[in-house]
Amino acid sequence: MAGTKISEKKYEKKLQLLQTELCQLQRYVKEAGLKVVVIFEGRDAAGKGGVLKRIVERVSPRVFRVVALPTRNDREKTQMYMQRYIAELPASGEVVLFDRSWYNRAGVERVMNFCTDEEYEKFITKTPAFEKYIIDSGIILIKYFFDVSMKEQDKRFDKRLTDPLRQWKLSPMDVESYQRWHEYTNAYERMIRETDSKHAPWFRVNADNKKKARLNCISHLLSRIDYKKVSFAAPDLGKRHKRKKGMAKEISFKHTVPELY
Secondary structure (H helix, E strand, O other), X not given: OOOOOOOHHHHHHHHHHHHHHHHHHHHHHXXXXXXXXXXXXXXXXXXXXXXXXXXXXXXXXXXXXXXXXXXXXXXXXXXXXXXXXXXXXOOOOEEEEEEOOHHHHHOHHHXXXXXXXXXXXXXXXXXXXXXXXXXXXXXXXXXXXXXXXXXXXXXXXXXXHHOOOOHHHOOHHHHHHHHOHHHHHHHHHHHHHHHOOOOOOEEEEEOOOHHHHHHHHHHHHHHOOOOOOOOOOOOXXXXXXXXXXOOOOOOOOOOOOOOOO
16 A cells, blocks of 8 residues: 555545644643654655644644754854753643754764764763653653655655755755765664664654655654543634724725735
């Protein structure tokens, strides 16, 4: 079944059902005060952004928050490596989705020599304990790695070269990752091997088919959190207050956007 395509109609129907469940999850997260962290790592052009977009599309940004940190500035380079990530961890009733995470050190920083061997070894050996500490503090931690074949990555990079809507996705680091496929494979192999633990396992997402990857990932995410359906308490809207004498009947504007369509 992995190689078969999914029709647009079936995809949209299943996505709507999953997004409805995400709304149910959101209600429970708020009521129960859950704290959830989901890590999204993977090869470039593997579709992480696409699944993140579908997860947050129908939920509140006050509950589901995407964190995509930029390159460390000079001040952050002097801090403890995990420090800026710790600052982004959720409070009660929040779900934090890391679009790339502390695992930058085991991926791009390792391959591009942005960190020393000592810094890398310290990270790779200490991270399982760090994640155990996070979990012991009451946070639910889920880790995904989006895996795409070399052939499929070639197709997606070719599209980025020619499609104006995708060209912004083609950064110098993307070009490096394309050229260094085997170096990244080697780095990710060790990363997964050393940081896959009983308390914080890695889950591979087969991302050669974007639509299936989205559905599979969201479905799995929902299955990893023990939540219950919380009934929606529909508020009584009541009646609009009557306009009092002297109140404006409508809002007046000096400028209006032209209706071209």
